[in-house]
Amino acid sequence: MLGDLWVLMVEQSWALALLKGSVVTIAIGLIGMALGFLVATPLAIMRWRKVVVVSQLVDGYSILVRGVPGLLVIYLLFFGSIEWVKAITAAFGYQDSADNAYPYIVGVVAIAVISCAYSIEVIRGALQAVPYGLLEAAQSLALPKGVTFMRVTFPLALRLALGGINNVWQMTIKDTSLVSVVGLQELMRTAAIGAGITRSPLLFYCIAAALFFCMTAVSQTAFSSAERALDRGFRGR
Amino acid sequence: MDLGIIAYAVPFLVIGAKTTLLIAVFGVGIGLPFGVAVGLARCSRSRALRRLCDAYCAIFRGTPMLVQVFVIYYGLAQVSFIRQNPVLWWMIGDGLNAAILAVVLNTGAYTAEIFRTAFLSLPKGLIEAAEACGMHPWHVFSRVKFPLAVRQALPAYSSEAAIIVKESSLASTITVLEITGYAKRLMSETFAIMDIFIITAAFYLTINVVVLTGLKLLERRLSFAR
Incomplete structure (x- = not known):
């Protein structure tokens, strides 16, 4: 049994393939999450300021994406973009490189679109939870609006948002597994290929599960210590 | 939007909606009592039981549901003991049954977490009072703990119910057409x-x-301030 495992993992180098898949998973998760967060921040601020039309549109987007399964969003982006991506790349003569990079780009975009919708709600909630007295204090000091926002509101909101960001990140890293159904070579896809070739799905999917578990456990610990660090000076109130 | 496409697509999607609802109904109907039981077990006095249920929740909350679906449907089908046991094989051999099992196990872990925090937030005095009256443990649960905990847990459980509907979409990866x-x-x-x-x-x-x-209506009906 152990000998078989050794042959499978080391001599046929499936362990390396699975580790590579994990790196791709983490990369897609991180880039997608960062992209989603970058887009979500201005959208959430506009939603918080109740900018007309924009905030309704943001609300619509957020409700739509949070209301449908991630798999459906991924199908929309993949099937919906194949045609024009092919057309554009063919026009510029980058057909081959586009064929290779295409799943990664759309995968990252899909993850970003999903995580952005959840991030908007988290950031908006955090902005609304900043105590009004602090904003009034800043106003009474005659701080300009921009300074108030950058120095008072946003840092405080970021601290309040950390718990929510943790949830969104945990969800995002798990959602990356969905991108595998459209052929992106990340951890889940590598496990599926391994399961198919070696005919031992139980082993490969359990290893994939264990690797995902390690990722979520490590990031949970990191977020917990970040939360503790940001809670300095707030404890006991 | 082309009306022809709507007319073509809707009948298929209605058939799919029946399957989605079937999975969701089982997810809530079995997953809720199961989750409440696990949540209760995580507050129990037996350390072994607590550890076991903690581990179950950590594993199912820490891994993607797609992996869970694949382990159950493709992975467990490899074990010859399960293939030979008619009951177990019925549970995972069919795509729909495997999907329902995966949804129940997944939502059970999240529901357990919701109810565990609800059970922990109950005022200790009330439970001590019930025990001091000589109430049977089952009655303490059914008449004191559960009615109070369910009011705490319901807002969080409603978003879990919406998640069940969305997660049922993963059944499509194991040949179930929802x-x-x-x-x-x-x-x-x-x-x-x-x-x-x-x-x-x-x-x-x-x-x-x-x-x-x-x-939401249930929550309003159960709330004390009417």
Whole structure:
């Protein structure tokens, strides 16, 4: 049994393939999450300021994406973009490189679109939870609006948002597994290929599960210590 | 939007919606009592039981549901003991049954977490009072702990119920044709990708609005301040 495992993992180098898949998973998760967060921040601020039309549109987007399964969003982006991506790349003569990079780009975009919708709600909630007295204090000091926002509101909101960001990140890293159904070579896809070739799905999917578990456990610990660090000076109130 | 596509797609999606609802109903119907039981076990006095249930929750909350679905459907089918046991084989041999099992196990872990925090937040005095009256442990649970905990847990549980509806879409990865499965097929058949997406999204949003409104009404009915 152990000998078989050794042959499978080391001599046929499936362990390396699975580790590579994990790196791709983490990369897609991180880039997608960062992209989603970058887009979500201005959208959430506009939603918080109740900018007309924009905030309704943001609300619509957020409700739509949070209301449908991630798999459906991924199908929309993949099937919906194949045609024009092919057309554009063919026009510029980058057909081959586009064929290779295409799943990664759309995968990252899909993850970003999903995580952005959840991030908007988290950031908006955090902005609304900043105590009004602090904003009034800043106003009474005659701080300009921009300074108030950058120095008072946003840092405080970021601290309040950390718990929510943790949830969104945990969800995002798990959602990356969905991108595998459209052929992106990340951890889940590598496990599926391994399961198919070696005919031992139980082993490969359990290893994939264990690797995902390690990722979520490590990031949970990191977020917990970040939360503790940001809670300095707030404890006991 | 082309009306012809709506007329073509909707009948398929209605069939798919039945499967989605079937999975969701089992997810809530079995997953809720199961989750409450696990949540209770995580507050129990037996350390072994607590450890076991903690581990179950950590594993199912820490891994993607797609992996869980694949382990159950493809992985467990490899074990000859399960293949030879008719009951177990019935549970995982069929795509739909495997999907329901995966949804129940997954939502059970999240529900357990919701109810564990609810049980922990109960005022200790009330439970001590019930025990001091000589109430049977089952009665302490059914008449004191559960009615109070369910009011705490209901807002969080409603979003879990909406998640169950969304997670049921993963059944489409193991050959079960529910809403997302039909949507994928329709997208590759008709190439009207945006149209199909909007119609499908409308199905999901409708189901979720109905579920959330129902639970909101229940929450209002159960709340003390009427």
